């Protein structure tokens with residue numbers, strides 16, 4: 001095997017860690033990583049220290065590899081702050097950008113779960129993750145989403161999009177707000193009755209354009225909180241409106257059964273060939 005047909009596992013991990021061992025068995029893959037740092041910046045005073053205090057271990061879940069669950073056993077350092085006037089005597093080093101403080105999964109796994117949850121539901125995400133051998137419960141998906149929503153930068157442009165999304169499809173719904181320019185989520189609110197949206201909009205009076213779904217509760221909230229803002233239906237919901245209008249019109253205008261004449265004789269029995277009636281007229 002040469003360099004052109006091999007994947008180098010180390011290229012998927014931060015430069016400051018070294019892979020010591022990879023253990024693969026039926027239950028998954030465990031990768032033993034060790035920090036190779038010699039210094040760290042104190043999170044309290046910002047001074048760089050080279051003074052080791054001790055080591056600590058963390059177990060972090062990562063994205064699966066070819067359907068196998070992946071756990072990282074990371075051995076990292078605790079450092080002593082050398083600034084005598086600093087209140088932080090000892091601190092644990094962080095693999096910034098790779099995983100957060102106290103997190104049990106890598107940032108890339110968390111990003112994947114957030115994207116999945118915003119496009120399906122929390123319970124649906126947990127079911128899909130189980131199939132992919134990612135160990136996570138629906139409750140943990142909700143916790144990740146809420147934590148992410150709280151850390152979202154509340155600043156956004158003058159153009160936003162509002163839609164509902166499911167914590168649990170058919171049971172618990174929330175409201176998601178995305179920035180119209182970046183398309184990134186900027187807030188996750190409880191419920192979809194418009195009350196949480198109204199409060200959020202009152203604190204964001206600079207917004208001028210809101211695209212929304214067909215829900216009248218959102219329209220009412222926007223009018224009450226931002227009477228000057230322009231409301232726009234997005235293309236997806238316009239399609240939905242159009243399809244519903246066509247279906248309603250067909251249901252009203254087209255008879256439930258239409259005789260189709262046979263080629264050699266007159267009309268044939270309605271029992272043998274008919275056009276299906278629209279769903280709305282089915283019993």
Ligand SMILES: [Zn+2]
Pocket residue numbers: 042043044045046047081082083086087088
């Ligand atoms: Zn310090």
